[in-house]
Amino acid sequence: MATRYDIAHGLSALALAALFPAMAMLSSPTAAAGRLPRIGFIAFEPGGCGNPAFHRGLRELGYVDGENMVFECRHAEGKFEGLDAAVAELVRAKPDVIVAFGHAPTRAVQRATKDIPIVMIASGEPVELGFAQSLARPGGNMTGVSYYNTELNIKRLELLKTVVPNFKRLAVLVHAGVPEDLASAYIRDAEAAAGALRFDAKVVKFKTLEDLDRAFEEMGRFKADGVYVAPMREVAAETRRLVELSKRHHLPVVHFRKPFPKAGGLMSYGVDYATLYHRTAMYVDRILKGANPAELPIEQPATLEFVINLRAADELGLTIPQGLLLRADELIQ
Known part of the structure; x- marks a missing residue:
């Protein structure tokens, strides 16, 4: 019978789940301020804005665009040189959190803001590449998931x-x-x-x-x-x-x-990439409910x-x- 085998290190989904229940009780600062939370998303190509697994994760957590949140997406038209302009435009929209999938989009968002929380899927080792101080405690304004080991x-x-x-x-x-x-x-x-x-x-x-x-x-x-x-x-x-x-x-x-x-x-x-995309919605939810990205551990996949x-x-x-x-x-x- 076919089986999955685990990599030896990285935070498992269960470990993360154990960290978050108390955070889930926090009310959204943006909701308290009388405005809908704004979820920013930077994509490399136009099709990236509609990432099915990420949007499914948001829906499962109760988020509906235009009803209880606003989804803002910008893309670089598939060009590395277009990322900085796309990110600058997104930052001007004043999102409460920005989601970036991949190394180049994540690096572009990192260059653009030290204040807006960032949820990433990193294609490299986050600590070595300067996205985090450690996996367990990222520090700064970035957290998320890394699929590289x-x-x-x-x-x-x-x-x-x-x-x-x-x-x-x-x-x-x-x-x-x-x-x-x-x-x-x-x-x-x-x-x-x-x-x-x-x-x-x-x-x-x-x-x-x-x-x-x-x-x-x-x-x-x-x-x-x-x-x-x-x-x-x-x-x-x-x-x-x-x-x-x-x-x-x-x-x-x-x-x-x-x-x-x-x-x-x-x-x-x-890794199962759809699962990682889906998991990032959880990070967005926690941050909108008041969690500090500096203290949210970066997850690595427990199974391959x-x-x-x-x-x-x-x-x-x-x-x-x-x-x-x-x-x-x-x-x-």
Whole structure:
């Protein structure tokens, strides 16, 4: 029977739930002031404003736009250079809390305000990147959820090593357009994990679909035995092309999101993103009821999803060990 297995550290949902009941009794300062609370949301692309899991979380907590809160969203039209202007416009709307999903939007909001509470989903390690003083007590005006953990790097590489016989050469796929501080952290951690497993590692960057084709050709010249996909939103956006190229070049790929094996790729190991988006609504609720973001612990996921596409494994000529089959949360035939 498929099971989930936990990462060793991070605050569990139960631990957070135990911290919040007393806070839930606080009345909303904005409501007390006779105005509807304003929830600000910064999105990278227009579609991000309607994030279904986040809005479902708000509805389950009783929030209805226009009735007992006002939802204000601004987006950067899918351009990193548009984030600062979008955030500045959002700050001028004077929201009571701002929600930011991803590293670049979070960094832009951090630059714009030290006063408005910020609820983030961080794609990097929050303390190392300067978003928090510690996970248990963030300090400042930021809190939320982090989906990144350095241990995930070596766990994903161990999966490749287990599946691919005589694994020696690793290609690390990175998007060239992400902020340098985030890219550097991902590359450093991936290379460290590869070194721990005695792999030769090569970082391969791409920015466009044409670059992605060339990136796989470069992996071929390197004679890569497999590919580690850096956990970046920009890479996840090219899931279907990644599947096509991995099959064409006969390269096993370990991804960080479930849609990759769902689309025909080999396997993924990572968090359930919809659950994280849903959880951020809880933070918004607590802050609107008077909680101090500096004292709300940053949550890390307690469980991870491991998904294997058995047809993809067969096409690659790989035999999945029985132990991995038993550990998988989902096996796609």
